[in-house]
Amino acid sequence: MSLSLREQFGDIDIYLFDQLLKGRIRPGMRIFDAGCGGGRNLVYLLREGYEVFGVDSDERAVVAMSRRVPGHFRHEGVEATSFDAEFADVVISSAVLHFARDDRQFEAMLRGSWRVLKPGGLFFCRLASSIGIEQQVQPLGDNRYLLPDGSERYLVTAEALMQSTEELGAQLLDPLKTTVVENQRSMTTWVLRK
Secondary structure (H helix, E strand, O other): OOOHHHHOOOOOHHHHHHHHHHEEEEOOOEEEEEOOOOOOOOOHHOOOOOOOEEOOOOHHHHHHHHHHHHOOOOEHHHOOOOOOOEEEHHHHHHHHHHHHHOOOOOOOHHHHHHOEEEEEEEEEEEHHHHHHHHOOOEEEEEEEEEEEOEEEEEEEEEHHHHHHHHHHHEOOOOOOOEHHHHHHHOEEEEEEEO
16 A cells, blocks of 8 residues: 555655755755654655654654654754754754744854754755745844734844855855745745755
């Protein structure tokens, strides 16, 4: 009996799936999910035997993931992860960085995620941005905004992402890709090589 697409891939982010299709995430690579949640992006990777690790500030999510892969998931913030430096071949940061309270926490979360990535490794990030909805968001201070959908998020601009790319000494692998969802919110994909 063949598996359905959902059984095989879970609810994987389509832009992360794109990285698999491009061959940038290959068997034998160690994956670190910085903000793993319930593991929606990890179904395929776990099924295919990738070595997968992660952290999340939600203890229930970590307990659930630890049932699947004991010892590989930790209840801690990405900004202060206890995983070793240059630990992973791939770091996934999907819908995490936009929960930063302010610039300081954003930078700490970004640097904490980046620290565990090996030189030459792939950094895959999806985060909320103001790109394409600049006129619809209301500033609250510290780069936090009220979005038209009623949520509050830390938002980045294209310029801020390019500046961070330069500061990290990273190579941009794909152009920034932004999806605007009915002028309610905007999500940007940022893919780097360390």
